[in-house]
Amino acid sequence: MRGYRSIIAVAVILALIPLVVTSNLWLNIAFTALLACLLGQGWNILGGYAGQFSFGHAVFFGTGAYVTAIVMTTTGINPWAAFVLGIGGGALVGAAIGFLVFRYGLRGSYFALVTLAFAEVFRVLANTMAITGGGSGLVVASNLRPEIFQQTSRLGAYAVAAVLVVGVLFITRALENSRTGAYFVAIRENEDAARALGVDPFGFKLRAIVLSAAITAMGGALYVQVFPYIDAPLMYGPRYSVEALLVPIIGGMGTVFGPLLGAVVLHLLAEAATMVTGDIAGLNLVLYGLVLVLMVRFLPRGLIGLFDPRVPKARLPLPRIAGRRRREAGDA
Amino acid sequence: MFSAFILVPAILNGLMTGAVYALIALGLTLIYGVLHIINFAHGALLMAAMFAAYFAHELLGFDPYLAILPVTAAFFAIGYLLQRFVITPSSHGKDENILLVTLGISIILENLALAFFQADTRTIDTPYAFEIVDLDIAFLPLPRVIAFFAALGVALALFAIMRFTDLGRAIRAVAKEKRGAELVGIDVKHIYAMTFGLGIACVAIAACLLLPNYYVNPQVGNAFVLVAFTIVVLGGMGSVTGALIGGLIIGLVESFGGLFLGESLGQIGIFLIFIIMLLFRPSGLFGQRA
Numbered sequence: 001m002r003g004y005r006s007i008i009a010v011a012v013i014l015a016l017i018p019l020v021v022t023s024n025l026w027l028n029i030a031f032t033a034l035l036a037c038l039l040g041q042g043w044n045i046l047g048g049y050a051g052q053f054s055f056g057h058a059v060f061f062g063t064g065a066y067v068t069a070i071v072m073t074t075t076g077i078n079p080w081a082a083f084v085l086g087i088g089g090g091a092l093v094g095a096a097i098g099f100l101v102f103r104y105g106l107r108g109s110y111f112a113l114v115t116l117a118f119a120e121v122f123r124v125l126a127n128t129m130a131i132t133g134g135g136s137g138l139v140v141a142s143n144l145r146p147e148i149f150q151q152t153s154r155l156g157a158y159a160v161a162a163v164l165v166v167g168v169l170f171i172t173r174a175l176e177n178s179r180t181g182a183y184f185v186a187i188r189e190n191e192d193a194a195r196a197l198g199v200d201p202f203g204f205k206l207r208a209i210v211l212s213a214a215i216t217a218m219g220g221a222l223y224v225q226v227f228p229y230i231d232a233p234l235m236y237g238p239r240y241s242v243e244a245l246l247v248p249i250i251g252g253m254g255t256v257f258g259p260l261l262g263a264v265v266l267h268l269l270a271e272a273a274t275m276v277t278g279d280i281a282g283l284n285l286v287l288y289g290l291v292l293v294l295m296v297r298f299l300p301r302g303l304i305g306l307f308d309p310r311v312p313k314a315r316l317p318l319p320r321i322a323g324r325r326r327r328e329a330g331d332a
Numbered sequence: 333m334f335s336a337f338i339l340v341p342a343i344l345n346g347l348m349t350g351a352v353y354a355l356i357a358l359g360l361t362l363i364y365g366v367l368h369i370i371n372f373a374h375g376a377l378l379m380a381a382m383f384a385a386y387f388a389h390e391l392l393g394f395d396p397y398l399a400i401l402p403v404t405a406a407f408f409a410i411g412y413l414l415q416r417f418v419i420t421p422s423s424h425g426k427d428e429n430i431l432l433v434t435l436g437i438s439i440i441l442e443n444l445a446l447a448f449f450q451a452d453t454r455t456i457d458t459p460y461a462f463e464i465v466d467l468d469i470a471f472l473p474l475p476r477v478i479a480f481f482a483a484l485g486v487a488l489a490l491f492a493i494m495r496f497t498d499l500g501r502a503i504r505a506v507a508k509e510k511r512g513a514e515l516v517g518i519d520v521k522h523i524y525a526m527t528f529g530l531g532i533a534c535v536a537i538a539a540c541l542l543l544p545n546y547y548v549n550p551q552v553g554n555a556f557v558l559v560a561f562t563i564v565v566l567g568g569m570g571s572v573t574g575a576l577i578g579g580l581i582i583g584l585v586e587s588f589g590g591l592f593l594g595e596s597l598g599q600i601g602i603f604l605i606f607i608i609m610l611l612f613r614p615s616g617l618f619g620q621r622a
Binding site: 118282 | 418421422424428429430431435436439440443444445447450451554558561599600603604607610611
């Protein structure tokens, strides 16, 4: 049960929040934070654990949303089934992209740019093809069935999102305790060394991107259930790609709770900023950019790095390390 | 299938767009070739330079071609400072961090523009905006002809700087052998920042050349940034001639993609080239290592 108790504690806190927070406005904020958390949890598997930074995670988010919406509007299928199909669609896209990209050994910045290009290709396709509704998007509201899954009340949406987030926390912890998780980290730290020790980087990176894509697609499938209108610039555009990577970077990449912490902090900050400045288009995202630059500059291990002694401290600026070495030398 | 009256203008238009693309990509490839970093804020800086030229025209009455001098100087300085005091200290020795920081910078710039100037698309009015160069077989807008030759001129000037000046020699030395350059007394940090500044200066010139018959809005950089990456990959990362030829090729691809597939699907051709090049030939068409 190593490390699962803290997840149960988080689950209890998430369950208690609706008792304190009852206004629809705040439940809505809590829901958006949890949605961002799901995206970030997905990104974290691939970026945080396996070390492959994606700049186009919207490709999975959007696919999850579009598959769910298309299946629901064309077949009138049970929304739960559509939800599962949406996740499957995202995972499939993840497998296809992962196969191509890792097969040809793209790493680092190249991997980031190629994922961004894939997201752009999907955006243009979704914007032109008939099945996705082209430029006018898709409306799924016509067959809203709240008794099954689609959430008309904000409380229901929050509850579903909270359950999913806790579920992914468990998955992430299980991954962390598993051999697969250890291989992911080995590849992140030094791919060539991992290969020399017998780890198959291609196979494990592929597994990482499929799991990552499935979780992020789950966020998209959830989005459709709550906001029944989608269009290509939003679903496949840069906004969710940025949110997916920002959230674990703020909280702490490669940690179980990093994305959750990052999502909560980011959305509280964004709300506070909106209250101060009023609703000026763009200022919210300026904050996103500023937070990104400041985190990478000063806290590359994220907020969790400040609290968790098990997470190695960020690479400190050189003079301080030199100072510590000197002190250690003096002790000896 | 198509008459020369459709094909020739498509080719000429493609080449002219391509030259400006090439200029933008030149900045990117210069930065990559020397610093080995990918500047994700390239498009956002282009947008910022276009706004600078726009306001120089609207508020101060500067002709965009005249604004090239002050705007380029200002953006050279901005690039120098960004590289030296924001980007380098954030890298912590990892390429991904540089990508993230420049992504952050681009988000900040884009949305500051959105907050201050709104999402409106703006254009400027110049007496020559609708002048036409008549070649019998094709009519070409004068500003695009000017942009074509100016872009080629700047590429040539850059080539000369790299070849014949002390700065260029120092840049090439740093790109080849960083430690060796440091040992013979070259200030590597300064050269890095100078290179970044030069790259951004290329972007500023491109912005001024684009403005007379293009539009500016906070998102305008996005249209160029992936195109510029594609050109750089196509021409080979760090290769100046490669960027020039890659730019012209991409201009043609876009022109013909638009002709055969329509505007919005035509964009896909560029993204696909980008993906296919990275997968199968990451060293570019003219890269040294296959």
